[in-house]
Amino acid sequence: MLLKNSAQTLTTQLAARFGQRIRDRLLAPGARLPSVRLCAQQQKVSPSTVVGAYDMLLAQGLVEARKNRGFYVREGQNSALTPMDTAQAAIKSAANAKGGMAELPPPVAPVNATALIRSMFHGVSDKPQPGAGVLPTEWLQNTFLASALRQHCSVQAINSMSLQYGEPAGDLGLRRALSNRLAHIALHVAPEHIITTLGATHALDLVSRTLLRTGDYVMVEEPGWAVEFARLNALGMRILPVPRRADGPDLEVMARYCAAYAPKLFVSVSVLHNPTGFSLSPGSAYRVLQLANQHNFHVLEDDTYSHFAPEHATRLCALDGLQRTIYVSGFSKILAPNWRVGYMAAPKALAEALLDTKLLTTLTTPALLEKAVAWCIDQGQLRRHAERVRTRMDAARARSVKLAVAHGCTLAAEPAGMFGWVDTGVDTDVLAQRMLDMGYLLAPGALFHATRQASSLMRINFATTQEAQFWASFAKLRDEQR
The missing domain is CATH 3.90.1150.10 (Aspartate Aminotransferase, domain 1)
Structure with missing residues (x-):
């Protein structure tokens, strides 16, 4: 609340409030500030106070004024279009020329x-x-995480795990436990085709760095996880947003993208999609896999919310048997966010290439935490x-x-x-x-x-x-x- 009896003027207080939020990244680059009239109503001040505060933010270089549109958090000094912006413009142009695809919005700065x-x-x-x-x-609080760690905290065990690098693919005990666990969702994969990672986000990044090159087209569900859009954009990929329906992705849009741009990858949260909560239907899953085979792209299935979903939910990887699909999940949402234990199950032909990428980025992953997660799975603690x-x-x-x-x-x-x-x-x-x-x-x-x-x-x-x-x-x- 703004204080009328403060040593600072209302204008200075309001400018300081917005300025701090911009610096703390609570207001992202590209975000629109409230209109002068609306801000005045909300803060119970005069419009001139708001104008003065916005002028101070302009002088500090934190916002910019766009003619007839209002005030926006400044994007930064580099105004060049990002790879994602360029891709959006190209898609829109091609769509208009073909006359068969819905027009996409004009290129603007991606969400930060x-x-x-x-x-x-x-x-x-x-x-x-x-x-x-x-x-x-x-x-998330429980007593068994401490028990899981104590199982592996003898002096000999700590020395064994801490004084040398672990297995490149990850702790074998965890990979065996994961192999057994995945069988419950009809995904049968050998431990040697499972690679542990520093959380599911790390797994998504490893797949992108292995399969894609700068300028490649990638289909991603929209609405979707903002971090995935930004991560791919930072790698120089051209993003093709696919509308997400209740039963799965918009298959007609996917088919047109495939014909026009030959995408290399489709990223999907098939079960309990973020943010909608939708889950893929068997019919849509079958058609997605048909498109993948027909147009030679891989499917990256992010099953981050698997612990909240029924085992019988439709997974693309289970239907495909890890032919063109790569399965990613982790334990941050359900067990221990700060342990950063994730994993991926990959086709045999890709496993070695993905492992090479892991070695180039992180070498190995912490064996102690992986062994503790394996204990939680094997003892039934995670399930309960x-x-x-x-x-x-x-x-x-x-x-x-x-x-x-x-x-x-x-x-x-x-x-x-x-x-x-x-x-x-x-x-x-x-x-x-x-x-x-x-x-x-x-x-x-x-x-x-x-x-x-x-x-x-x-x-x-x-x-x-x-x-x-x-x-x-x-x-x-x-x-x-x-």
């Missing part, structure tokens, strides 16, 4: 995913955060823990949905898994900035698109949106914005 990641670790307040991508720590979390999530989901609907929201997708895709009826980029004043960090819909665009959607974490206090604050500010 590092801002999203930084905000995850930034202490906005001690309140439950609706935009969080992780479970509350109290949900996941069952408890799923039961708790089911109850949280029901409460969160009830509150969301009661406060005037609609669900844009059937509630499932960890996240809800909620339609608020207002621009959630603007709403997110106002909610920061109340101590809440939102995940606006713009974060989940390949290029920044206004959206009335937001992703909520069912585990952190069970309090009526949040929804009351949300509804009040949303109604003021209308």
Whole structure:
């Protein structure tokens, strides 16, 4: 709240508030500041105070004014189009020429995913955060992680694991445990075709660096994970956004992309998709694999949320038998985020190349933590823990949905898994900035698109949106914005 009896003027206080959020990456490059009129209403100050604050931000080089459009967080000194921007422009041009593909939005700066990641670790307040991508720590607390570590903490074991590099592919005991676990989802893969990684994100990066070269086209589901868009963009890939439907990706768009651009890879969260919660249908999975075989591209299946999903859910890798598919998952969401234990299961023909890339980037991965995860799997501790979390999530989901609907929201997708895709009826980029004043960090819909665009959607974490206090604050500010 701005203080009228402060030694600083209201203009200086308001400029300082926005400036700090920009520096903390809570306002990403390209984000639009509230209009002068709206900001004045929200902060209960005069329009001239807002104009003065925005002028101060302009003078500091933190924002830029765009004629007839408002004020935006400055992108930086390099205004050249990124590889993703160039690809978007090329796709749009080709689509218009062919006349058969829906027109894509004009190239604009991609969402700053590092801002999203930084905000995850930034202490906005001690309140439950609706935009969080992780479970509350109290949900993950248990006694068996300490037991798992103690199994391997003798002096001899510590020396053995710490004074030399581990196995390049990862701890054999963990890979055997993973081989057995994957069989439960009908994915039969030998331990030698499993490679451990520093979390699922590392696995996704290793696959991209192995299979792709600068300028290659990659199909990615949209809406989707902002970090995946940004990661591929940073590697110089040309992103082809594929609309995600309830039963899977838009197959017609995929087919046209394949014919026009010969993409090398399709990245999919097939089960409990982030942010919608959608899961792939068998029919769509079959057609995706047909396209992969016909047009000679690989499918990277990100099953990060596998611990929240039923074993019988349709997985592309299980249907394909790891012919053109690569399976990626990890334990950060369900077990121990800071252990950073992930893995991938790959076709035999790709396993050695992926292992080479791992060696070039990280050499090996920590054996102690991998052995501890293997113990959790073998002893049934992970399975029982996941069952408890799923039961708790089911109850949280029901409460969160009830509150969301009661406060005037609609669900844009059937509630499932960890996240809800909620339609608020207002621009959630603007709403997110106002909610920061109340101590809440939102995940606006713009974060989940390949290029920044206004959206009335937001992703909520069912585990952190069970309090009526949040929804009351949300509804009040949303109604003021209308």
